[in-house]
Ligand SMILES: Cc1ncc(C[n+]2csc(CCOP(=O)(O)OP(=O)(O)O)c2C)c(N)n1
């Protein structure tokens with residue numbers, strides 16, 4: 552088995568949900584390699600925050616980007632090298648706050664990248680300010696008397712924006728996380744996995760989630776109305792049960808695919824020629 556460890560010192564707090572995401576993605580990358588996918592054709596992109604350190608701990612190509620800018624960097628890499636699998640790691644502050652507009656356009660375009668959101672519902676690295684998914688009343692550094700606004704439901708925003716693969720996992724469910732990550736990465740088009748990643752230091756929600764989560768069964772992810780219903784079941788604030796798994800999935804032409812033309816293969820990157828073998 553390929554060893555994906557690096558020599559970087561891990562500085563996450565003991566018990567942080569990021570460890571589960573790291574374990575799951577390493578296992579999926581190893582299984583992709585075993586299936587014959589060359590890991591030199593994988594690029595990981597991260598934002599800024601506790602989540603972003605994940606790329607330091609995995610020994611494959613990576614790009615540490617700016618706060619809120621995982622998506623444009625990931626899109627640029629995909630458009631310049633079409634045979635590469637681009638996986639973005641972002642925080643709830645990073646992508647649902649600062650970078651939300653990029654997510655909306657990536658979903659609208661159906662560009663073939665995967666976004667994994669470490670949604671701990673707090674700004675972890677900057678020590679506990681509220682984010683767009685923090686629950687109403689959340690008390691943190693910037694809101695000592697509690698927030699006065701409702702959280703957004705990011706999966707609902709993504710569904711409305713045209714995303715073709717949407718899923719939810721938690722940092723307490725490693726096997727499910729592995730399955731979802733693999734399916735998201737193999738999906739051709741824009742895929743987003745919202746991971747309810749617990750920040751034990753600033754918003755320890757393990758007990759809250761453990762009481763409420765359940766795995767989707769007999770759900771047809773290609774049924775958009777059923778997906779919308781499942782996505783709305785829990786709104787990040789109510790006491791409803793929290794469905795986990797693949798919520799929505801459909802096939803559609805990709806943005807990057809539309810750029811790959813016959814004209815390009817005559818004089819550009821040989822990788823594009825390889826990518827197109829058998830397709831034209
Ligand atoms: C443009 C910009 N704005 C603000 C910051 C400060 N900053 C760094 S990390 C961070 C919060 C990150 O929160 P989140 O994306 O939820 O990641 P987490 O630490 O929770 O994993 C902020 C506000 C920055 N580095 N750059």
Ligand code: SF4
Pocket residue numbers: 562563564566567568569601602671675676749750751752753
């Ligand atoms: S502050 Fe929270 S998100 Fe950051 S490493 Fe610690 S537990 Fe994890």
Ligand SMILES: [Mg+2]
Pocket residue numbers: 600642643644669670671672673674675682
């Ligand atoms: Mg966060």
